[in-house]
Amino acid sequence: MSVPDMHGDGARPPGRRTFRFLRSRRTWGVLTAAAALIAIGIPAASLADSGTGCDFQQNGTDACSGPLTGSTFAGGDGNLLTNPTTFGTTDWQNVAGLNKGIDLPSGTGDNSFGQGTKEDNPTVTVVSGSIPPNKSDLIRFYEASEFASGNNYLYLAWERTNVLGSANFDFEINQKTQPDLTTTGTKTLNRTAGDLLVTFDFTSGGGKPTIGLLTWVTSGPASQCFSSNTVPCWGNEKTLGASTAIAAVNTDTVTDPIAPNAPRDLPALTFGETAINLTGAGVFPAGTCEAFGSAFVTSRSSASFTAEIKDFIAPIPVNISNCGTVNIIKHTDPRGIDQNFSYTSTIPDPTTTSPTTPQCSLDTTPSGFTLNDKNGVDPPSPITSGTANTEHCANVPAGSYTVTEGAEPANFTLESLTCTATGTGSSGSQDGTIPAQADITVAPGGVVTCTYTNQQHLGAIKITKAGKDKNCTSSTDTITNGVCTGAGTANLTGAVFKITDSGGNVVTSTATTGADGTVCVANLPFGTYSVQETTAPTGYAKPATDTQSVTVSANADCSGSGTPATATFTDTPLTNISAGAAAVVKGTTNSTITCVGPDGTTVVASSGPAGDPATASTTNGLPPGTYTCTITIDP
Secondary structure, eight states, X not given: OOOBOTTOOOBOOTTSOOXXXXXXSOOOSSHHHHHHHHHTTOOGGGTSSOTTSOOOEETTEEOOOOOOTTOOBOTTSSSSOOSSOTTOSBOTTTOTTOEEEEOOOSSTTOEEEOTTOOTTOSEEEEEESOOOTTSOOEEEEEEEEEEETTEEEEEEEEEESSOOSOEEEEEEEESSOOOOOSSOEEXXXXXXXXXXXXXXXXXXXXXXXXXXXXXXXXSSOGGGBSSOSSSSEEBOOEEOOTXXXXXXXXXXXXXXXXXXXXXXXXXXXXXXXXXXETTTTTSSOTTOOOEEEEEEEEEESSSSTTSOEEEEEEEEEEEEESEEEEEEEEEEESTTOOOEEEEEEOSOOOXXXXXXXXXXXXXXXXXXXXXXXXXXXXXXSSOOSOBTTEEEEEEEESEEEEEEEOSOOTTEEEEEEEEEEESTTOEEEEOSSOTTEEEEEEOTTOEEEEEEEEEEOEEEEEEEEEEEETTOOSTTOEEBTTBOOSSEEEEESOOEEEEEETTSOEEEEEEEOOTTSEEEEEEEESEEEEEEEEEOOTTEEOOSSOEEEEEEOSOOOSSSSSOOEXXXXXXXXXXXXXXXXXXXXXXXXXXXXXEEOTTSOEEEEOOSSSBSSEEEEOSSOBOSSOOEEEEEEOO
């Protein structure tokens, strides 16, 4: 039996291993028939793939692997679909954070490494032209990663056009961004100590793929190099066992549901995948943070690591990390209040064995810090450093943490606590039992930002000054310079008040009523205040009780926000009286005058002995009442 390649260019050369393609549903003769069935609604899962969910079979025996412990990803079933879920409920069809690299079209416009480029070469040469038929012609690769059950998992897949019985691919995963490999010429790869190389080797009849792991070494003896005689080099290869890696190559036709040009049928031996537990493989040792941001794949011309590398798919951005970021931001209401707020946190402090994990900007005590919103502004996004109101913790190992605000300063309460999170698996929320506590889960590469808003208890007192005036028609009338019309009570201008807090501290002693008869004093912390009228308006007397107790218990100001506490003082208008007596013929009689108030007390009397004329008048004003003036003429 001969197996055509993807483009129908001819049968596989004789002598290569022939695989028996097993189908439990249907076998389609040509791709056009499959396309026709899609149009009438046949699910993609029925176009290809074994009905058992396993598309990797050796010698007719089911050879698929279930997911790695702690993961749900079907990286060992040789297909991309989630249905059936025999070997995992997550697959390339629905994995979160999928990244894909698409190669240049096969043919003369494709590119590859030339000049005998090998894996240990940091300087490579990119050439253009068709991939030789005896070499793997890559068309795309996939990458995804996740943090689950306390472990970092990496998922990789490749696709090729030709159906060679063997497969030798290397996935290079770098910390730094790589140069543009889509153009020809000499390029220098940006390799950093600790970069990863995942080798994927599969031979026809050779059982399951062999997955290897190497790291880039930049110092030390050459004995640590896998094949090179000098550093820098790829270090000694670690072959990953079944507990840390699973892999498969499709041995019958499978469906790729991922755009562009989806769905596509992939003939046998043109798709391979692997799932790796990076934590279990020692890539992320405890107490250290690693982050990888770029990945690309190359094909080797043979299983030998020293073989020439040929085709490649240019690097794509990825996000593989075992640490994340936590930001705690302080807001006051209103913003910009100079007040310290203390916090405790379960985010660990650096130790001598891991001095840079994590790195928190404001820690002054073990797992403690203080925030102050005095500047009223937040650091620009994305947050990369701390400020007075922001605690920035970088290199936080994936895990769950709490951050708790301490006792509230006087006249402050927690108004709100909100958290946002980026990155699959990261989360933050207000604790359901402890309102001042944020419950935070950090996933690798994730960022959790929690903002505490504390409202300051500041109220206001509005004082209204009223007085009787028979000429004023309503309480909105104002007596100004003694002029008013109508009848009733008027608001008075010019009254002066002193406000004292419960501790005896004078808040103000010059609060003076304006044209509308009121004065408002704001920025008063909650509490009880003494309001005293110290000076009455001209022509009025203070009330007998010139002091009132006022409680401020609601947020308010004097510009319309909230309702101030109130105090109303009603003053008494004053009247001057005068009396006089004069003889018709001057000097013929002598008189005296005495005026008494309602209580019989003399309020004014003529001065000196009886005389002519006699006068008595008040100048300091008298409150309303009945006054009696007695004039005695030559008794």
